[in-house]
Amino acid sequence: AQSVTQLGSHVSVSEGALVLLRCNYSSSVPPYLFWYVQYPNQGLQLLLKYTTGATLVKGINGFEAEFKKSETSFHLTKPSAHMSDAAEYFCAVRRSGSARQLTFGSGTQLTVLP
């Protein structure tokens, strides 16, 4: 079975500070991992993904994430927060099976303080 745990339902950072959003997963198949961002009253938008290959993946808007198999983690980072980064972030892992399903974490609300 697959599951995702996002540590911290709410994270606040100051503008210009490092953003670190934590995601740990469990998976019975080689993990494919995803981060999505949701702005208020919008759908989810793919930020970045890891499937195979390089463990440090870069996404849109300056975000990146590192896959660490030994720690079963896929934390999302951005060196310098911007006010426009305020949103909810979801980590997801693929589920086994043929229907291309994902299991989502419960989300982390990021607040950026001026």
Added chain:
Amino acid sequence: NAGVTQTPKFQVLKTGQSMTLQCAQDMNHNSMYWYRQDPGMGLRLIYYSASEGTTDKGEVPNGYNVSRLNKREFSLRLESAAPSQTSVYFCAGSAGTVSYEQYFGPGTRLTVT
């Protein structure tokens, strides 16, 4: 290229009423999904369609039915709405290629009174 579209954007129903949420995609996705989003619970899969002509239950299918009308369209029906179905509903599609990523519509905000 509109991606994934959903109608309506907002809906208020009375308990016991029925309605159908519509979803269409122009991205040639093989697989389509319906989720509901509730505060603090992430996204929960209601139903999915791995390919045209097939549908299957997800984690929370009770009270819902779906139809994969063709490759483009995947509708979600509430036969007798209940207050517990107040939620935001998202449709998503996946190309069915190796990487599994899904692309989401803008959502339908449903309130059942």
